[in-house]
Amino acid sequence: MIAIEAKRLSKTFSLRVRPQGRLATIRGLFSSTTRMVHAVKGAEFSVDEGEVVAFLGPNGAGKSTTIKMLTGILQPSGGTARVLGLDPSRERKRLAWSIGSVFGQKSQLWFHLPPADSFRLLGAVYELEPEVLKRRTGSLVERFDLTELMDVPVRKLSLGQRIRCEIAASLLHGPKILFLDEPTIGLDVVARKEIRRLIAELNQTEGMTVFLTSHDMGDIAKVCKRAIIIHHGEVVVDESMKTLKHRAMAMKYLGVRYASPTDTVLPGLQPVKHTPTSARYEVDTHKHSLREVVQALASRGELEDITIEDEPLEEVISRIYAAKSGAEASASIAAAKGGSHDQA
Amino acid sequence: MTRLKARFRCYSIAASTAIRERLTYAGNFHGAMLTYGLFVFIFSRVWAGAYARQSTIAGYTMAMAVWYFIIAEVPSFGMGRFFISLSQDLKSGQVAYQLSRPYDFVYYHYAERFGGSLADAGVIMVEGLVIGVLLLGGVPALDPAQGSGLAAEAGRAALLVLSLLLAGSLGFFLQFSLAMTAFWLEENEAFFWIYQKLMLVIGTLIPIEFLPAPVAAIAIWTPFPYLSYAPARIFVAFSWAEAGSLITRQLIWWAIAATLAKAVFARGSRRIAMNGG
Numbered sequence: 026m027i028a029i030e031a032k033r034l035s036k037t038f039s040l041r042v043r044p045q046g047r048l049a050t051i052r053g054l055f056s057s058t059t060r061m062v063h064a065v066k067g068a069e070f071s072v073d074e075g076e077v078v079a080f081l082g083p084n085g086a087g088k089s090t091t092i093k094m095l096t097g098i099l100q101p102s103g104g105t106a107r108v109l110g111l112d113p114s115r116e117r118k119r120l121a122w123s124i125g126s127v128f129g130q131k132s133q134l135w136f137h138l139p140p141a142d143s144f145r146l147l148g149a150v151y152e153l154e155p156e157v158l159k160r161r162t163g164s165l166v167e168r169f170d171l172t173e174l175m176d177v178p179v180r181k182l183s184l185g186q187r188i189r190c191e192i193a194a195s196l197l198h199g200p201k202i203l204f205l206d207e208p209t210i211g212l213d214v215v216a217r218k219e220i221r222r223l224i225a226e227l228n229q230t231e232g233m234t235v236f237l238t239s240h241d242m243g244d245i246a247k248v249c250k251r252a253i254i255i256h257h258g259e260v261v262v263d264e265s266m267k268t269l270k271h272r273a274m275a276m277k278y279l280g281v282r283y284a285s286p287t288d289t290v291l292p293g294l295q296p297v298k299h300t301p302t303s304a305r306y307e308v309d310t311h312k313h314s315l316r317e318v319v320q321a322l323a324s325r326g327e328l329e330d331i332t333i334e335d336e337p338l339e340e341v342i343s344r345i346y347a348a349k350s351g352a353e354a355s356a357s358i359a360a361a362k363g364g365s366h367d368q369a
Numbered sequence: 370m371t372r373l374k375a376r377f378r379c380y381s382i383a384a385s386t387a388i389r390e391r392l393t394y395a396g397n398f399h400g401a402m403l404t405y406g407l408f409v410f411i412f413s414r415v416w417a418g419a420y421a422r423q424s425t426i427a428g429y430t431m432a433m434a435v436w437y438f439i440i441a442e443v444p445s446f447g448m449g450r451f452f453i454s455l456s457q458d459l460k461s462g463q464v465a466y467q468l469s470r471p472y473d474f475v476y477y478h479y480a481e482r483f484g485g486s487l488a489d490a491g492v493i494m495v496e497g498l499v500i501g502v503l504l505l506g507g508v509p510a511l512d513p514a515q516g517s518g519l520a521a522e523a524g525r526a527a528l529l530v531l532s533l534l535l536a537g538s539l540g541f542f543l544q545f546s547l548a549m550t551a552f553w554l555e556e557n558e559a560f561f562w563i564y565q566k567l568m569l570v571i572g573t574l575i576p577i578e579f580l581p582a583p584v585a586a587i588a589i590w591t592p593f594p595y596l597s598y599a600p601a602r603i604f605v606a607f608s609w610a611e612a613g614s615l616i617t618r619q620l621i622w623w624a625i626a627a628t629l630a631k632a633v634f635a636r637g638s639r640r641i642a643m644n645g646g
Contacts, residue, residue: 041555098468100639121471133466135386137393142386149382150470150477152375178393 028202028234029072029095033104035258036065036090064090066258067104072251074201077228077235079249079266083346087258088238089128092206095236096126109201122151125200127191129207134179140190141175144197151198158197165193169223185216192223202234203227209241221247242339246270254345262345269341276336277308277315279322287326294318307336376472383477384484391488398492405446405493409500412438412574427578432505433605434576439497440529441573441601444536447490448544451482452561455548459641460555468638475630479541486537494533509605525603528612532600535619540596542626549630552637567591572598592626595619 039059044052065087072078082088093099095108097117106113111120127133134143141162148158166172169189174182182190188208195203205224209217225248227233239245245252245266252269254262262269281289282303289296289304294313296304308318319331391397413435420431429437455478458464467474501508511521547564550557571577571593577585588594599615 093465096469098465099641117469118471121469124469126466126469128465131463131465135390137390138386142389146379146382146386149375149379150472152372152379 026074027071027107028074028076028109029070029236030107031068031070031091031095031104032106034065034068034091034094034101034106035063035103036087036094036099037102038062038064063258065094065101065255068255068258068260070253070260070263072234072236074234075228075232076251077224077249078237079245079252080236080238080255081245081252081342082238082255086255086346088255089206091255092126092204092236092238096124096204097121122198123200124202124204125195125198126204127188127195127206127208129188129205129210132179132187132191133194134187134190136180137178139174139176139178140171140182140194143179143190143194144175147194147197153198161197161199165196168226169193183216185212185219188212188216188220189223192220196227200233202236205235205237205239207239208237209239209244217241217243220244224248242337242342246338254342256346270335270338272341274335275310276340277310278332278334278336279306279308279315279318280304280330280332280334281322281328282330283325284327284329289322289325291318291321379472380476380480383480384487387481387484388488391485398489401446401449401489401493402496405442405496406500408442409435409439409497409504413504427576429576429578429605433509435505436501436509436605437576437601438574439501440533440604441597443490443494443497444533444540444597444600445568445573446493447486447533448482448537448540449486449489450544450561450565451541452544452548452564453558455545456551456557456561459548459551464641468641474638475545475627475634478545479538482541483537486541490533490537509607511607515608524609525607525612528607528616529600529604532603532612532616532619535616535623536596536600539592539619539623539626542623542630543592543596545630546626546633549633549637552640567593568596572596572601576602592622595622 038061040062042058042060043049044058068087068091080088080091090099094101095106095113097113097120100114108120109123113120133147134140135146144162145158148155148162153161166175169192171190171193174186174190179187179190192203192205192208203224208224209220212220221244224235224237228235228248235248237244237249249266251265252262253260280303284302286301289299291306294306294308296306298305306318308315315333319333322328322331416431416434416438419426420434424430426434467477470477498508511517511525515521516524543564544561547557547560550560571580571588571591573596577588577594577598580588595615595618599619603612603615
């Protein structure tokens with residue numbers, strides 16, 4: 026069953042442009058021009074119940090705007106969104122009972138009070154009976170390991186501890202969908218790992234649909250089964266993590282070290298980095314046979330070491346981001362997909 | 370639990386949480402208490418000068434004028450300037466969490482802000498009573514025609530508290546409505562500046578009886594006298610009839626302001642624009 030559906034979803038903001046030049050401030054008082062910013066342009070995707078989907082994109086791509094339209098906070102300028110069969114912009118309050126959200130850069134906890142107070146208030150907001158609230162709080166405290174934190178004022182918690190409390194707080198009413206907007210932003214490696222584990226566990230044990238935006242590829246690779254990439258407000262990639270990872274396998278990073286100085290330039294393949302005795306190559310396996318490249322390098326001299334690595338997922342996504350327009354990105358992706366299928 | 374009971378529980382817990390947060394640090398109150406104490410002292414000196422050659426001005430004795438100021442300042446110190454924080458929250462997108470909750474945004478804010486202001490107003494009120502008694506020797510005497518004894522004093526106290534609560538509520542809805550202009554305007558502080566100045570002139574610094582008659586006649590039809598004049602007048606020149614009339618008018622303005630706040634929010638929230646995380 027479809028949990029989230031966006032059809033030609035768009036959001037346009039009007040931005041006031043201040044006049045330039047001499048006496049601009051005074052002229053601005055009498056006349057102003059506005060510029061339309063197309064934050065989201067006709068986004069189309071759907072998410073099934075129980076899926077964990079990464080919603081990726083560089084800064085300003087439209088990720089947070091999309092999440093805010095899906096949670097009913099922002100009204101779309103065009104297109105439609107359905108979340109659990111409801112129209113978020115028209116049925117925001119009704120939808121609120123069934124969704125939870127965490128905005129990594131904002132807090133829902135009372136800063137000077139311990140999380141226990143915020144939990145109590147959220148229990149009342151979601152009309153939980155006192156005994157239900159007690160039971161849910163107890164279970165979340167145990168799962169998120171919050172026993173020691175519940176009575177500590179939020180301002181004294183570390184960022185990682187606070188985010189754990191934020192996520193637990195957003196689950197208090199047992200939402201069917203959890204929207205996570207950059208939940209690991211600013212966290213250290215250990216805290217990120219812990220948050221990822223909890224998200225994966227929530228999905229596995231409760232079948233919760235998770236819609237996650239993040240800049241952290243670790244979040245995505247470890248937690249999500251599918252990635253939707255948005256760029257300049259348009260969805261440019263919507264595919265499984267498996268396919269995305271497979272795409273990463275098309276590019277190999279190859280490193281060699283020789284016992285003595287060796288000529289490392291191969292026909293049609295320049296090293297990206299080299300010293301007299303070592304070299305590093307980026308081998309596009311659609312253009313060059315990896316086996317032939319290795320054989321050619323082995324024949325050049327006495328090899329001491331050789332390493333072959335897949336292209337990091339981060340690089341794959343960066344290449345997509347780097348495309349100057351959605352159309353260019355789509356074209357490069359289509360080309361890559363063709364190659365990737367050949368490879369498969 | 371019925372829906373109504375559950376909603377009431379939600380808003381009352383929001384209010385009690387706000388009170389708890391305000392009471393976390395005694396330091397929260399120090400600045401306001403110091404400013405208030407200083408204002409009362411300065412005004413008591415101003416009135417001492419003004420009353421040097423006359424015993425009454427527009428029916429107010431010096432003691433009444435000082436007590437008037439003590440009470441009239443309580444709602445403004447209690448409600449504070451939450452316009453600024455709410456406007457900022459709308460512009461920065463901090464309201465994202467609150468907009469994705471199943472409660473009524475206006476009433477939730479009302480409960481939360483009203484709870485916090487009860488703590489602030491309570492502390493200021495106690496300070497004002499102590500300063501007033503120390504400066505003036507006692508609270509204003511009741512007119513014998515309005516009754517005497519504990520029952521009459523309790524009646525005045527109850528109506529004073531009710532009027533203060535209505536003044537705070539009215540102040541909330543007016544500030545809330547003004548803050549909602551942030552949905553349309555990047556710079557909306559001018560509205561609040563005008564609101565504050567009108568509030569000060571019409572009934573906070575001086576009773577409206579001190580204003581020129583034509584101005585007072587117009588002022589009485591605006592909401593401003595009901596933000597501070599009504600409770601202060603009830604305390605210093607108590608009469609059952611006038612208190613009833615003032616509280617009725619406060620209730621009318623409260624209903625108008627609440628409707629306005631709901632309408633402005635409903636219209637403005639469709640225009641909300643928050644880019645980025």
